[in-house]
Amino acid sequence: MNFKKLTRLAAIVISLLAVVFWATIAFSSEIDGGMITPMIYVAFLVLIIAIVLALGYTFKNLASKKGDLKKTFISVGAFLGIFLVSFLLADSTPVKVESGEVSSTTSRLVSTGLNAFYILALVAIGLMFFTGYNRLKK
Incomplete structure (x- = not known):
């Protein structure tokens, strides 16, 4: 499996998790639906992945030139x-x-x-x- 397919699969999985968390919050009778904390963890996970990928590509390009x-x-x-x-x-x-x-x-x-x-x-x-x-x- 190449990197492009792996990245696309990870984006789909994270997107589905976000949609599930959003739906749980939106259709809950409670104020936050008990799902704010997991949603924040998903946001942190996406942020960390974005930072690692950005730094990885940056260092890869710097090493080649x-x-x-x-x-x-x-x-x-x-x-x-x-x-x-x-x-x-x-x-x-x-x-x-x-x-x-x-x-x-x-x-x-x-x-x-x-x-x-x-x-x-x-x-x-x-x-x-x-x-x-x-x-x-x-």
Whole structure:
């Protein structure tokens, strides 16, 4: 059995499970029909399968093209470098909120995400100006 047939069979089985769970919920006299939890498990299963397949095909294609693999590692390294710089520049001051206090670790992670966003936004804006300038120059 080839991979295409196996994938199609898995999609059919998961679809049938989803239809059965939906029908149980829709035609039940209870509010959730007792089937919300199994439906969530099916959703997680489909999500995990999609992630594994996407990563599998990505790594398969990267392994077959050596030039693309080098470019990918450079891009991922630059992205991780931006997050490292963002983490080093992040503020870890605890913040008081209405329901208590946000820990210094959470505050640092939020600050890291914001710093990374600002850096990536500046890079994107800079690249837009650079490409626009090059087009005008020609």
